[in-house]
Amino acid sequence: MLTFAEKTKCIIHKYEKGEVMAIEELVMSWIEAFKSLSYFGIFLALCIEFIPAEIVLPLAGYWVSKGDMTLFGAVLAGSLGGVAGPLTLYWIGRYGGRPFLERFGKYLFIKPEALDKSDEFFKKHGGFVAFSGRFLPGIRTLISIPCGIAKMNVWVFSFYTFIAMLPITFVYVYLGVKLGENWKEVGSILDQYMLPIGIAILALFLLYLLIKKRKKRTHSEQLSVFFKNKR
Template identity: 60%
Template sequence: METIILQLMEVFKGLSYFGIMLALTFEFMPAELVLPLAGYWVYEGDLILYGAILAGSIGGVLGPLTLYALGRYGGRPMVLKYGKYFLVTEEHINKSDRFFEKYGGGVAFFGRFLPGVRTAVSIPCGMAKMNVWKFIFFTYIAMLPITTVYVYLGFKLGPQWTQAGEIFSQYANLLLVPIAAIIVLMIVKRRKRVKSI
């Protein structure tokens, strides 16, 4: 499967930044592979670092948006029927449902940091008819730090870019928890500022 994905990525490479966005739109294309490879393309001089991060972050929203739409317009029966084509199992859906019930709309942000939930978390957001702009916003601010770390690792590792996933998983909590905490604090401060006006 990885070989097929890498062959597809050579096609997407010809589309430059749009190719990165397009690759991440398909949920079967793992970001753990696509983003470090984009970083390697930066290392080779084919892309600019900030452009690759932006394209990866936008693509990281487009993929979940397809699952959000599946949940919103198809409901649970359609998700159970077609979710397998997006590598989403019934177990993923059940975990995401429980997580959504517990944390509400914030799952569009926090769910991105949790294995076993991150892929399917968009579905209960869609089924609950969460505001689509709110969903896009929370998904984007969650995907931005993840994308940045993966692309930067691919860039720094150069020809050894395939090791990025392993390195990322070792240090994910150390890297992402503080970033998530900072973003949450920024949102809370902004809300307080808006309420005081």
């Protein structure tokens, strides 16, 4: 039997020859290696952002179905790993992206006032952005960077990311348990629903902002009329 290092070397050699399945094989070999670390292995796999949660979590569900771990442990490890991975990108945004934009933003037509407005927006609505972004394929990974750039409170970011990841992780792992050896189908099944759910959440948020803005405008108009009548 090949060792993990030998298997990795073989897969990289395949990739250099242009065999497209090599990257997926490499990811799977890493995940299999993490399996020996049990729950900590799930956590570590999800800390590495380019390893898709859509592979790790259903596979963890398959391991649960085989009795290798518990559903509770797999969901908890997956949820915590789902926070630790985005936190890495958050810190990159905060200590890398922010100074870069402050120094070179003018060349990208990004004014300091725009950064200030972004900070203000994330102070008010950052939690919702961090939460809803987890439901949008393609955005869920990148959303952490603007949260860091805007200097969103790290505890608020972590809390809302965890609150979002908990149900997502549960669904992926649970379906992995139910589908068993067909766990690879989970990702394609859920991808049909994640985008509509994310869009619905964003639509509700925009509706909330619109209603709030109209209420504020109405209140200002009422105050204006009141003071005019006082005169």
